[in-house]
Amino acid sequence: MTNNNPLWKILLLGAVLITGAVIALPNLFGNDPAVQVSGRGQDLRPEQARLVREALEESDLQGVEFRDEDNRLVALVQSEEDQLKAYDIARSVIEPATTTAALNLVSASPGWLRNISNPMYLGLDLRGGVHFLMQVDMEAALASALERYVSDWKREVRSERIRGTSIQQKNGRLTARFREEDQRDKMWEVFGEEGFDLDMSQREEGEYFYVDAVLTQQAEDTERRSALQQNIITLRNRINELGVSEPVIQQQGLDRIVVQLPGVQDTARAKEILGATATLEYRLVYGSYADWADAANGSVPSGARLYTVREDGSPILLNRDIIVTGDQIKDASSGFDQQSGSPAVFVNLDGAGARRMQDVTQENVGNLMAVVFSENRVDTTIVDGEEVRKTVKTEEVINTATIRDVLSHRFQTTGLDGREATDLALLLRAGALKAPVEIVEERTIGPSLGKDNIKQGFLSAVAGLALVLVFMTWYYRLFGVIAGIALVVNVVLIVAVLSLLQATLTLPGIAGIVLTTGMAVDANVLIFERIREELRAGSSTQAAISAGYDKAFVTIADANITTLIAAVVLFGLGTGPIKGFAITLCIGILTSMFTAIFASRVFVNAIYGGKRAATLAI
Numbered sequence: 134m135t136n137n138n139p140l141w142k143i144l145l146l147g148a149v150l151i152t153g154a155v156i157a158l159p160n161l162f163g164n165d166p167a168v169q170v171s172g173r174g175q176d177l178r179p180e181q182a183r184l185v186r187e188a189l190e191e192s193d194l195q196g197v198e199f200r201d202e203d204n205r206l207v208a209l210v211q212s213e214e215d216q217l218k219a220y221d222i223a224r225s226v227i228e229p230a231t232t233t234a235a236l237n238l239v240s241a242s243p244g245w246l247r248n249i250s251n252p253m254y255l256g257l258d259l260r261g262g263v264h265f266l267m268q269v270d271m272e273a274a275l276a277s278a279l280e281r282y283v284s285d286w287k288r289e290v291r292s293e294r295i296r297g298t299s300i301q302q303k304n305g306r307l308t309a310r311f312r313e314e315d316q317r318d319k320m321w322e323v324f325g326e327e328g329f330d331l332d333m334s335q336r337e338e339g340e341y342f343y344v345d346a347v348l349t350q351q352a353e354d355t356e357r358r359s360a361l362q363q364n365i366i367t368l369r370n371r372i373n374e375l376g377v378s379e380p381v382i383q384q385q386g387l388d389r390i391v392v393q394l395p396g397v398q399d400t401a402r403a404k405e406i407l408g409a410t411a412t413l414e415y416r417l418v419y420g421s422y423a424d425w426a427d428a429a430n431g432s433v434p435s436g437a438r439l440y441t442v443r444e445d446g447s448p449i450l451l452n453r454d455i456i457v458t459g460d461q462i463k464d465a466s467s468g469f470d471q472q473s474g475s476p477a478v479f480v481n482l483d484g485a486g487a488r489r490m491q492d493v494t495q496e497n498v499g500n501l502m503a504v505v506f507s508e509n510r511v512d513t514t515i516v517d518g519e520e521v522r523k524t525v526k527t528e529e530v531i532n533t534a535t536i537r538d539v540l541s542h543r544f545q546t547t548g549l550d551g552r553e554a555t556d557l558a559l560l561l562r563a564g565a566l567k568a569p570v571e572i573v574e575e576r577t578i579g580p581s582l583g584k585d586n587i588k589q590g591f592l593s594a595v596a597g598l599a600l601v602l603v604f605m606t607w608y609y610r611l612f613g614v615i616a617g618i619a620l621v622v623n624v625v626l627i628v629a630v631l632s633l634l635q636a637t638l639t640l641p642g643i644a645g646i647v648l649t650t651g652m653a654v655d656a657n658v659l660i661f662e663r664i665r666e667e668l669r670a671g672s673s674t675q676a677a678i679s680a681g682y683d684k685a686f687v688t689i690a691d692a693n694i695t696t697l698i699a700a701v702v703l704f705g706l707g708t709g710p711i712k713g714f715a716i717t718l719c720i721g722i723l724t725s726m727f728t729a730i731f732a733s734r735v736f737v738n739a740i741y742g743g744k745r746a747a748t749l750a751i
Contacts, residue, residue: 136675136678136679136737136738136741136742136743137738137742137743138735138738138739138742142731142735143735146731146732146735149727150622150625152629153622153625153626153629154625154629155246156249156250156629156632156633157250157625157626157628157629157632158242158246159240159242159246159247159250159251159252159632160252160253160628160632162241162242162243162246162252163241164238164239164240164241164252164255165209165210165238165239165240165241166209166210166211166212166213166215166216166236166237166238167207167208167209167210167216167236167237167238167239168207168210168216168219168220168223168234168235168236168237169205169206169207169208169234169235169236169237169239170182170185170205170206170207170208170223170227170232170233170234170235171204171205171206171232171233171235172204172205172231172232172233176204177204177205177206177232178231178232181227181228181231181232182201182206184226184227185206185222185223185226185227185234186199186206186208188222188223188225188226189219189222189223192218192219192222194210194215194218194219194222195211195215196210196211197209197210200239207237207239208223209239216236217236220234220236228466238255238260240252250633252632253628253631253632253634253635253636253637253638254635254636254637254638255395255587255637255638256393256637256638256639256713257393257395257576257578257639258578258586258639258640258710259586259587259590259638259639259640260395261395262393262394262395262577262578263393263394263403263575263576263577263578264391264392264393264394264574264575264576264577264578265391265392265393265394265403265574265575266385266389266390266572266573266574267368267389267390267391267392267407267570267571267572267573268388268570268571268572268573269360269361269364269388269389269390269568269569269570270568270569270570270571271357271360271388271568272305273568273569274356274359274360274567274568275305275348275353275356275357276305277568278348278352278356279302279306279307279346279347279348280302282302282307282331282346283300283301283302283307286300286307286309286320287300289320289324290309290320293319293320293323295311295316295319295320298310298311298312298316305347305348306346306347307345307346308343308344308345308346309324309343309344310341310342311341311342311343311344312340312341312342313342314337314342316342317335317342317343317344320344321333321335321344324344324346330348330349330351330352330355331347331348331349331352332346332347332348332349333345333346334346357387357388359567360567360568361384361387361390363566363567364390364566364567364568364570365382365384365390367567368382368390368392368407368566369382371407372392372394372407380392380393380394380395381393381637389573390570392407407570407572413458413462413478413480413504413505413506413507414455414457414458414504414505414507415455415456415457415458415490415502415503415505416452416454416455416456416502416503416505417451417452417454417456417493417497417501417502417503418449418450418451418452418500418501418502418503418533419434419436419437419450419451419452420434420437420450424450425447425448425449428448428450429448433450434450436452436453437450437451437453438450438452438453440503440528440529440530441530442529442530442533443506443531449503449530449533451503451505451530456489456490456493456502457482457486457489457490461482461483461485461486461489462480462481462482462483462486463481463482463483463486464480464481465478465479465480465481465558466478466479466558467479467551467554467555467558468554476550476551476554476555477545477554478545478554478558479543479544479558480543480544480545481542481543482541482542482543487542490540490544491539491541494536494538494539495539497536498536498537498538498539499535499536500535500536501533501534501535501536502533502534502535502536503530503532503533504530504531505528505529505530505531506528506529506530507527507528507529586640590640590643591643593647594624594647594650597647597650597651598620598621598624598650601617601620601650601651601654602617602620605617605620605654605657609661609751610750611740611749611750611751612657612661612664612737612749612750612751613661615733615736615737615740616654616657616661616729616733618733618736619653619657619728619729619732619733619736620653620654620657620728622728622732623649623650623653623721623724623725623727623728623729624646624650626724626727626728627646627649627717627720627721630720630724631716631717631720637713638713638717639710639713639714640710641710641711641713641714642713642714642716642717643717644714645713645715645716645717645718645721646717646721648718648721649717649718649720649721649722649724649725650721652692652693652696652721652722652725653724653725653728653729655692656685656689656726656730657729657733659685659688659689660681660682660685660689660729660730660733661681661751663680663681663684663685664678664680664681664749664751665751667680667681668749668751674741674748674749675741677749678737678738678741678749682730682734686730689726689729689730690726693722693725693726696718696722697719697722697723700715700718700719700722701715701719703715703718704716
C-alpha cells in the first residue's frame, strides 16, 4: 500500500483551492462608501446620470469616482461624511418620479476581480442600521374585504328599487336589514349569486328581517395571505423610495414581517414611512353651509357623510360616492403651487381613474370638490395587564376647491405642509398597505458599534484559529501542520461560498465560522488518533495512514450529519440571527468534511505516499 495521489485528486484540489481563493479575495479589499443612482422600475435615464455627475463634479467633494454598473450610476467617495453630502446633492438634482438615490457600500476590489466575484454582504450587527418586526392587523384586512361587498349589495338594492334597507359591516359581519320578508327573500337570491366567498344566513328580530354574511374559511385564508404579500410588496416599494440599498423584507410566521434597513440611523423617519397607511380620496361636496351646520347637530342626509376640515375643524358634508382613490393614482410627486407657492402634491391617475375624474368633473363644473386625507393607525393599550390593539381611522378634508375645468390624468392637491406633501407623494407612489401594521419590536445598531463587532468578530476568529494551529502543531507535529493548512483552506472555502451565494454575514454567522473551525479540527483529531492506534498495533506507516482515514470516515460522517440536521432545523424554524448562524454552520460542516477528509489526505499522501518511512511525525 503506497498511498499515492491519483492525478484527478491533485487537479480537483488545485481547482477548488484556486477558485475558492479568487472568489474569497474581494473580501480582503473591503468596501468604499458610495451613492447609487438608479431608475425607478426602469433603466436609468442618461440625462439623469449626467445631471448627477455634473453636480458632484462641481461640488467641493474630492476624489469622487464614477462607475456604470447594471444600468445604474455609482459614485464612490472617500468618507461616510462625504457620502451623506453626495447623497443630498444627488437627491437635489434627480427627478423623484423616475429616479432614486441610495446610500451604499461597494467593493473596493480591482475591476477585473469585480467581474469575477463580489464580497459577501454585511448584516445589521456588522454594518449598522435598524431592524423592525411588524405585526399585520389581519382583523382590519378581513373587515376591509367585507367592506367591498357593502357597495355591491347597496347597488343591487337600488337596482331592485327596495327602500328602507340598511346595509353595514360591523365586527366582521355583513348585515342587510329589510322591512318586509318578501323583499329579504328576493335579495337573498341576488346576494347569493355574487357571494361565493360568503357564508350567509337569515334571521328575524323584532319587526325586521335580516341577511347576515361572514367570509368563508377559505376566503379568510386567502385574504390573510393576500394582505401579508401585498404589505411586503408595498413595504419594499416604500423602502426603495427611502433610498436604502440591500434591504431585507421577509415574512415571519402567518402575520408578521421582518424589515432590516442597513445603514439607516433615522428610525423615526423610517417608522413614519413604513407604518403609514395614508391615502387620498376625491369626493364632491354635498349641500350648503346650512346643511353642514345641521349635520354637525346630528342631521346627516342619507347620501352624504360628515367630515371635518383640517384647517379649522369646521364640519363639511361630502357625497358618499368616491370619485377616485389612492389605488387609482399611478404616480405622484411633491412640489409647490405656481400661483400660491404653497406645498402641493402633483397626481397622475391611471386610465380608469382619469375617465372617472373626467366624467364627474365634466358634469360638475362650478361645484366644489374636496380632497380627503385618510390614515389608519394601530393604537396599543394595556387592559387588565394585557396588550389590546385597536385600529383607528382618521379622515380629514385637507382641501376644497371649485371645479373650474374638466380634469383628467394630471392635477394637483394642496393643503399640506412641506413634509406632509413629500411623505404623501412617497406613499402614493409606493402604494397603500392592504392592512395596518404595528411595529412590535425595533433595534438600532450604530455604525461605530458595527465596526466594533467586525473587529471583535475578526479577532475572535483569528485568535481561535491561531490557538488551534499552535496546539495541533505541538501535539501532532507535521500532521498538525497539515491539519492547520486544511483548517485555513476550510475558512477560505466558507468565505468563498458565502460570497458566491451573496449571503449576508452577521455576528452569529461569525460564531458559526468559529464553531466549524473547531469541528474541522475535531475530524482531523479522530483521523490522527486512529493512525496512532494502528501504529501502536504494529501496522506499517502506509497501512496506518490508509486505515486511519478509512476507519475514521464513518465516525466523522455520523457526527457531521447529525450536526447538519440540527443546523437545517435551526434554519427552518429560526429567524434573523439564528438563520445567519445556521447558514454558516451548514456551509462550514460541508467544507470541513472536504478539507479534513479529502484535502488533508492529499497533503499527507504528497509527503509520505510511496515512501518507506520508518516513523511518522505524529
